[in-house]
Amino acid sequence: MAEIRIDKVSKSYGKEKALMQGIDLTIMDGEFVVILGPSGCGKSTLLRMIAGLEAVTGGTISIAGQVVNDLEPRERGCAMVFQNYALYPHMTVAENIGYALRVARVAKAERMARVAMVAGSVGLTEFLDRKPGQLSGGQRQRVAMARAIVREPKVFLFDEPLSNLDATLRVQMRHEIRKIHNRIGATSVFVTHDQQEGMTLADRLVVMNKGTIEQVGSPEEIYERPASTYVAGFIGSPAMNFLPGEIQGGAVILENGIRLPVPGLSGLDGTMVQVGLRPERLSLTGPGRGQISARVDFVEELGSARLAHVLVEDIAISVLTGDKLAIAPGDEVGIAIAPCVVQLFDGTTGKRIETAAHAAQQVETVS
Amino acid sequence: MKARRKKLPVGGIAILLAMSLAMVGPILSVIIWAFAVKWRYPNLLPTEWGLKYWRIMLGRDTVIEPILTSLALTSVATTMAALICWPAAYAFARLQFPGRQLFLFSFIAANAVPKFALFVSIAVVFLNLNLVGTFWGVVVVQMLSAVLFMIWIPTAAFRSIPPALEEAGFDLGASHLRVFVMITLPQALPALAASYVLAFVSILFEVDSALLIGAPQITTMPLLLLSLSAQVIVQEAAVLCVMIWVPCFALLLLTRRFMSSKGIAQGFGA
Numbered sequence: 001m002a003e004i005r006i007d008k009v010s011k012s013y014g015k016e017k018a019l020m021q022g023i024d025l026t027i028m029d030g031e032f033v034v035i036l037g038p039s040g041c042g043k044s045t046l047l048r049m050i051a052g053l054e055a056v057t058g059g060t061i062s063i064a065g066q067v068v069n070d071l072e073p074r075e076r077g078c079a080m081v082f083q084n085y086a087l088y089p090h091m092t093v094a095e096n097i098g099y100a101l102r103v104a105r106v107a108k109a110e111r112m113a114r115v116a117m118v119a120g121s122v123g124l125t126e127f128l129d130r131k132p133g134q135l136s137g138g139q140r141q142r143v144a145m146a147r148a149i150v151r152e153p154k155v156f157l158f159d160e161p162l163s164n165l166d167a168t169l170r171v172q173m174r175h176e177i178r179k180i181h182n183r184i185g186a187t188s189v190f191v192t193h194d195q196q197e198g199m200t201l202a203d204r205l206v207v208m209n210k211g212t213i214e215q216v217g218s219p220e221e222i223y224e225r226p227a228s229t230y231v232a233g234f235i236g237s238p239a240m241n242f243l244p245g246e247i248q249g250g251a252v253i254l255e256n257g258i259r260l261p262v263p264g265l266s267g268l269d270g271t272m273v274q275v276g277l278r279p280e281r282l283s284l285t286g287p288g289r290g291q292i293s294a295r296v297d298f299v300e301e302l303g304s305a306r307l308a309h310v311l312v313e314d315i316a317i318s319v320l321t322g323d324k325l326a327i328a329p330g331d332e333v334g335i336a337i338a339p340c341v342v343q344l345f346d347g348t349t350g351k352r353i354e355t356a357a358h359a360a361q362q363v364e365t366v367s
Numbered sequence: 368m369k370a371r372r373k374k375l376p377v378g379g380i381a382i383l384l385a386m387s388l389a390m391v392g393p394i395l396s397v398i399i400w401a402f403a404v405k406w407r408y409p410n411l412l413p414t415e416w417g418l419k420y421w422r423i424m425l426g427r428d429t430v431i432e433p434i435l436t437s438l439a440l441t442s443v444a445t446t447m448a449a450l451i452c453w454p455a456a457y458a459f460a461r462l463q464f465p466g467r468q469l470f471l472f473s474f475i476a477a478n479a480v481p482k483f484a485l486f487v488s489i490a491v492v493f494l495n496l497n498l499v500g501t502f503w504g505v506v507v508v509q510m511l512s513a514v515l516f517m518i519w520i521p522t523a524a525f526r527s528i529p530p531a532l533e534e535a536g537f538d539l540g541a542s543h544l545r546v547f548v549m550i551t552l553p554q555a556l557p558a559l560a561a562s563y564v565l566a567f568v569s570i571l572f573e574v575d576s577a578l579l580i581g582a583p584q585i586t587t588m589p590l591l592l593l594s595l596s597a598q599v600i601v602q603e604a605a606v607l608c609v610m611i612w613v614p615c616f617a618l619l620l621l622t623r624r625f626m627s628s629k630g631i632a633q634g635f636g637a
Contacts, residue, residue: 053534074540086535090553100539147539 002064002077002154002187003029004050009059011045011211019045020211023059027204032181032188036198036234037208043191044159046208050189051080051157064154074103079148080157084164085140087132087147094119094128097146118150122176138169142176149180156181158190162197174201195235199223207231225343229350232276232343238307241282241317243275244347252344256313258292262342264355272347279320281341284308284327290334296327310335394612400605420602430591430607437571437588440502444509445567451510452517453559457551459518460525474518477511485511486579493580500584508576513566520565524558525551561622568615 004027012018020042027033035043048054050061052073060067068076079100087096095102098115106114119125122142132140141161148156158177162170178201181188192198198205199219207214207222207230215227226232232240245254247268252260252275260275287293294310294317308319308327312335319335327333344353400406401420403413424430458464459471477485489508490499498504528551536546552559577587588611595604 051538053537073534073537074542078538080535080538082531082535084529084531086529086531088532088550099536099541103540103545147535151539 003027003062004155004187004189005060005062006046006050007060007062009046009049009056009061011042011049011054011057018057018211023211023213025206025213025216027187027189029187030185032178032190032201032203033206034190034192034198034202034204035206035208036192036195038193038234041208042211043193043208047080047157047159047189047191050076050155051078052076053080077154078157079151079153079155080159081144081148081161083160085132085144085161087140087143089132092129092131093124093135093143096132096143097124097128097150099147100151114150115146118146121149122146122180137165138173141165141169141173145177145180149184152184153186156184156186156188158188160192161190162192163194170197177201196237199235207234209234225352226276227352229274229276229345232345236278236280238279238318238320240343241277241279242345243277243312243315243317245273245275246347247271247273252342254312254315256315258312260291260337260342261339262344262355263339268353271353273353274345274347274350276343276345277317277337277341278343279307279318281338282317282319283336284310284319284321284323284325285334285336287332287334290336292335292337294333294335296329296331296333298329299327308333397605397608397612400601401609403602403605420600420606424603424606424610433586433588433591434610436585440505440509440577440585440587441567441570444506444570445513445563447506448510448513448517448566449559449563452514453521456518456521457525457547459522461530471518471522474514478515482512482575483579486575490579499580500582502585505577505581505585505587508580509570509573512570512573512576516562516566516569520558520562521555524555528554564618564622568618571611571615 004025006023006025006027009020009023010018011020023046035046037043045054049056050063052068052071052075056069060069062068063076063078088099091099094112094115097119098111101111101114115128116125119128122145124139124142124146127135127139127143132143135143141164144161161177162173165173174197177190190198190201202219204216205219205222206216209230215222215231217225222231223235226235229242233242243254243260245252245260247253247265247270249269250261250263250265252262252265252273254260254275284290292312294312297309297311297316299309300307302320305320305322306324308321310317310319310333317335342355344355345351346353399413402416402418404417404419405415406413459467486508493499493504493508498507532550532554533546536550537543541549572589573587574589574593577585577590578593581587582590588607592604592607592611595607598604
């Protein structure tokens with residue numbers, strides 16, 4: 001069992017303000033967890049603390065039931081894949097992959113056999129005698145993976161390993177990483193700032209912001225029920241629309257006076273809110289129809305769909321539509337908003353407000 | 368329309384020629400003198416060539432001994448400086464400690480002071496310690512000449528090795544010593560070798576310290592050259608010059624192979 005338990009972990013450098021405070025997270029054995037957040041949010045530091053490359057200032061980290069705070073990286077049973085791969089330029093691919101085995105004094109014959117087997121599984125057999133400098137980005141990435149796999153670790157740690165690859169290769173390597181995880185089954189922690197990478201790879205997503213965990217949940221849960229405006233804005237592409245308003249008489253009155261009916265708002269009158277609308281959950285209709293009227297500002301053609309940027313008086317909203325409507329800048333349109341797609345967040349704290357409509361939807365999903 | 372013809376950069380070529388002449392001219396003149404038996408005004412080249420003065424110089428004990436002394440002194444001083452400076456350079460590159468920048472710049476500051484003044488004050492201290500006129504006295508002072516090369520170039524080299532390479536080593540199960548020997552050192556080696564050669568050459572040509580601390584008991588090659596230059600026979604000084612210059616030039620060329628000029632420039636903060 002390689003469960004990772006992070007208990008009230010904090011991190012600060014010298015006398016500076018704490019970079020991270022009171023982080024609690026449990027990663028189950030064999031789970032693929034993606035830690036997602038913008039640069040500087042502390043996600044890489046958290047990963048490095050698990051690996052033992054950074055000291056923990058407070059709290060404890062346990063791997064497989066053992067507190068590892070004071071253990072050297074080599075004693076933790078983790079294998080890390082670094083952002084820049086950290087391959088040794090003076091060693092061949094085979095030597096790079098077999099380095100950990102050499103350090104562990106594994107007999108040469110066995111070492112060679114294991115290196116050959118792992119190299120074969122990631123398609124590197126013909127490159128074993130080359131130096132990393134002679135490989136492409138994708139091949140280097142594979143070497144870094146192979147170097148981690150060959151150790152048969154309890155835990156895989158990935159520190160933004162795909163960020164140096166081009167878009168096509170990134171998708172391809174993403175699939176490979178997930179396949180390797182499914183085959184090996186070791187607990188994996190993957191750090192990234194790319195929400196698409198996070199959504200597609202994770203069993204569970206951890207969204208971080210400024211040294212704290214904003215939300216933990218399955219990718220679907222985080223997309224459908226973001227815990228805060230921060231999470232809602234970070235997850236989803238194109239980004240969620242936010243419209244400030246106030247709850248009055250069972251509806252949200254937007255700043256420009258437009259009334260947006262939302263069921264299940266009883267008892268919330270007077271609350272300042274941010275209305276969250278996902279562009280792909282809205283649809284365009286003819287003028288005068290739908291919940292609100294808008295004017296088309298400009299349209300982006302995406303091939304499979306169109307992203308229409310419309311103005312509701314002075315508020316800009318984007319609507320992703322699969323219909324190839326003939327719309328042009330300046331056209332009057334209506335926006336159809338189903339009550340269940342409206343997400344509400346507290347105007348001051350940014351935290352999610354549950355409405356009766358969401359609760360009903362939730363029950364429906366469960367049953 | 369007629370295409371405008373490209374003008375020859377006459378000014379640039381003139382400057383290049385003048386600089387080359389200024390740099391190569393004196394060296395060329397010394398080399399010619401070393402192989403000249405007779406060369407009198409107004410002849411542009413020697414009227415008689417030969418190895419006469421090489422035979423004279425190589426036959427003298429007073430020439431061979433300072434060469435051997437110099438080689439021994441320089442080897443010992445450079446090696447000792449390396450043993451002290453390289454670990455220090457690693458510390459400068461990897462560790463954070465108070466006054467780090469100040470320390471690093473102090474090595475440049477020491478080189479900004481006229482060496483002669485520095486050596487006079489050191490000589491006074493060494494006099495009390497009975498180190499003046501001894502081999503080890505000269506070694507200690509000559510190590511000072513090496514410090515700049517031995518600290519700055521290796522510091523830049525260690526700094527240019529991504530810390531992730533070392534971290535990956537720890538993660539893959541290696542100890543700190545093993546990571547240093549197997550990962551860090553092989554990558555810093557060209558720069559370390561270059562710093563060794565540069566320091567070796569600069570110590571070999573060092574005059575002031577040998578003059579103030581070593582003389583008259585310890586005579587080094589540059590001191591011998593100084594005494595020969597004061598004499599009338601130009602060829603003897605020229606022969607010695609070429610004898611010193613050829614191996615040093617070869618060593619420096621070798622350094623150029625180890626390390627790009629960019630690497631050396633990085634050592635000085637470029």
